[in-house]
Amino acid sequence: MVSEHNHICWGGGVHHHGGHTLAVTALCVSYRHVEALRDVSFATHCGHTLALMGPNGAGKSTLIHAMAGLIRARSGSMLWNGQDLLQTRHEIAFVPQRSAVDWQFPITVRHLVEMGRYPTLGLWRQPSDHDEHIVNKALETLRLTELQHRRIGELSGGQQQRAFLARALAQEAHILLLDEPFTGLDVPGMQSLGIQLRQLAAEGRLIIASHHNLDNAAELFDQTLLLNKTPIAFGTTADVLTPENVQRAFGFRPPINTQA
Amino acid sequence: MNEFLQFLAEPIAQRSLWACGVIGFSNGFVSALVVLRKSSLQIGTISCALLPGIALAILLFGLVQLSILAGAIIAGLLVGLGSLFLSRTSRIDHDVALSILHATAFAIGYIILIRLGLQQKVDDWLFGNIMSMGNADLWISYAVSAIAILSITALHRPLLIYLFDPRAAATMGIPTRAFSYGIFTLIILVLVSSLQAVGAFLTLGLLVAPAATMYLLTDKAAALFWGGGLIGGLGSILAFFLSYPLGWHLGATIIVMMGSLFLLAYVFSPKHGILFRNRQRKGKNKA
Numbered sequence: 297m298v299s300e301h302n303h304i305c306w307g308g309g310v311h312h313h314g315g316h317t318l319a320v321t322a323l324c325v326s327y328r329h330v331e332a333l334r335d336v337s338f339a340t341h342c343g344h345t346l347a348l349m350g351p352n353g354a355g356k357s358t359l360i361h362a363m364a365g366l367i368r369a370r371s372g373s374m375l376w377n378g379q380d381l382l383q384t385r386h387e388i389a390f391v392p393q394r395s396a397v398d399w400q401f402p403i404t405v406r407h408l409v410e411m412g413r414y415p416t417l418g419l420w421r422q423p424s425d426h427d428e429h430i431v432n433k434a435l436e437t438l439r440l441t442e443l444q445h446r447r448i449g450e451l452s453g454g455q456q457q458r459a460f461l462a463r464a465l466a467q468e469a470h471i472l473l474l475d476e477p478f479t480g481l482d483v484p485g486m487q488s489l490g491i492q493l494r495q496l497a498a499e500g501r502l503i504i505a506s507h508h509n510l511d512n513a514a515e516l517f518d519q520t521l522l523l524n525k526t527p528i529a530f531g532t533t534a535d536v537l538t539p540e541n542v543q544r545a546f547g548f549r550p551p552i553n554t555q556a
Numbered sequence: 557m558n559e560f561l562q563f564l565a566e567p568i569a570q571r572s573l574w575a576c577g578v579i580g581f582s583n584g585f586v587s588a589l590v591v592l593r594k595s596s597l598q599i600g601t602i603s604c605a606l607l608p609g610i611a612l613a614i615l616l617f618g619l620v621q622l623s624i625l626a627g628a629i630i631a632g633l634l635v636g637l638g639s640l641f642l643s644r645t646s647r648i649d650h651d652v653a654l655s656i657l658h659a660t661a662f663a664i665g666y667i668i669l670i671r672l673g674l675q676q677k678v679d680d681w682l683f684g685n686i687m688s689m690g691n692a693d694l695w696i697s698y699a700v701s702a703i704a705i706l707s708i709t710a711l712h713r714p715l716l717i718y719l720f721d722p723r724a725a726a727t728m729g730i731p732t733r734a735f736s737y738g739i740f741t742l743i744i745l746v747l748v749s750s751l752q753a754v755g756a757f758l759t760l761g762l763l764v765a766p767a768a769t770m771y772l773l774t775d776k777a778a779a780l781f782w783g784g785g786l787i788g789g790l791g792s793i794l795a796f797f798l799s800y801p802l803g804w805h806l807g808a809t810i811i812v813m814m815g816s817l818f819l820l821a822y823v824f825s826p827k828h829g830i831l832f833r834n835r836q837r838k839g840k841n842k843a
Contacts, residue, residue, distance in 0.1 A: 366727065388727055392723050397720075402777045403775070408720075447775045463724075
């Protein structure tokens with residue numbers, strides 16, 4: 297049973313008339329007096345996987361955090377379908393960087409995914425069949441059904457990342473914000489997560505992730521915003537990651553064979 | 557034995573027994589917060605820092621229950637928040653700031669109490685004396701226990717999300733700053749209410765060990781709270797029955813009990829105990 301009022305993109309075959317648009321305009325963020333982002337503007341819509349790229353300290357994570365509402369922007373606007381992004385919080389799910397998680401915490405994979413139902417359930421309401429169904433489906437989508445009763449600390453890096461993605465799915469969020477999801481994963485883990493993200497985007501979500509590896513960006517993300525405090529280029533990954541742009545962002549020329 | 561039964565019939569004994577159960581349970585329950593936040597050392601230092609607050613309250617208002625409670629809370633908050641402030645405004649680390657502030661606060665409190673001629677009381681504050689708890693003390697600790705258990709139970713869903721993943725909690729609309737201060741306040745309240753029972757030095761054992769023991773026994777965060785409460789409550793009651801025939805100090809017996817239960821779990825826990833873990837490893841090596 298799937299209720300009508302929830303907007304579920306995945307599996308429901310929902311058609312997007314022109315897509316849902318995220319428009320960030322002239323965003324400025326500072327920490328105390330240190331400027332972290334200046335005049336960031338871009339627009340994208342659901343169905344895309346967008347990489348935020350740039351050198352260390354370029355403001356990738358800051359931008360993720362600003363969109364997640366974790367830090368307040370000094371000025372500028374972020375609109376989701378014309379509405380203030382931060383007023384439509386239920387549309388956003390945040391996946392933390394793996395190094396920021398306490399992996400010893402006594403919590404199972406299933407319980408982690410069930411946390412995603414909290415915004416709908418509130419303090420007291422018991423999970424309905426509908427909630428159970430969503431949790432099961434999220435576990436299934438990310439191939440975690442077998443592992444659902446394991447403690448999260450017992451999983452591999454790729455599985456841990458998928459468990460957090462499953463929570464984001466259980467939130468039925470439209471926009472998934474991921475902080476460095478590929479950091480610390482081995483090659484198979486990276487590839488399978490890349491396929492997963494693309495699939496989630498194809499089902500109608502908007503995936504935005506901070507990313508630092510120039511070599512595999514084109515394989516993992518279809519769009520890229522290259523920035524160094526201020527945007528340098530935005531568009532399809534192949535168009536953005538030209539040697540000229542990379543040099544402007546990073547200050548060095550990438551090696552010729554970036555296809556490896 | 558007969559003597560012990562006679563002692564049990566006394567109202568003061570029954571009151572102490574109740575106090576053991578309730579204070580043990582509420583401390584054990586709240587210890588889950590301390591363990592999940594990994595803030596046990598902070599709590600240890602703050603518990604000693606309550607002393608000057610108590611001393612000043614006695615100096616200003618005499619031995620009045622509520623003012624002592626208020627003084628302790630204010631001292632705890634001052635040292636807790638003061639150390640945060642020091643670490644944020646200088647290159648000194650939070651732990652260092654906390655250590656210095658708590659030692660200084662403790663020394664000031666000690667001087668005041670000695671100057672007031674409350675030598676005997678000092679022992680009670682440091683090591684606890686459940687027998688000396690009056691009715692008002694008991695009611696305060698019951699009320700604090702009820703507040704702690706009810707608020708944690710009512711908020712357990714967002715609380716666990718916050719404890720595990722504060723950033724995601726914020727994106728889900730959970731007021732993380734309020735939670736952070738709320739947890740701190742709750743811990744201090746419970747600390748103060750148990751101060752008379754087990755004292756500033758020993759309270760750390762009751763406010764950390766129960767949930768730490770559960771931590772070795774379960775993978776469910778919710779079980780840390782209720783299991784911690786049961787370990788704290790039943791362990792304290794058991795300690796009460798042991799301390800009389802053995803002639804041991806009750807507060808110290810409670811803490812020894814908590815430490816022993818923790819060690820038992822450390823060795824024998826079927827999931828995370830060292831006995832079984834080593835066997836598991838050997839099994840894996842063979843396979």
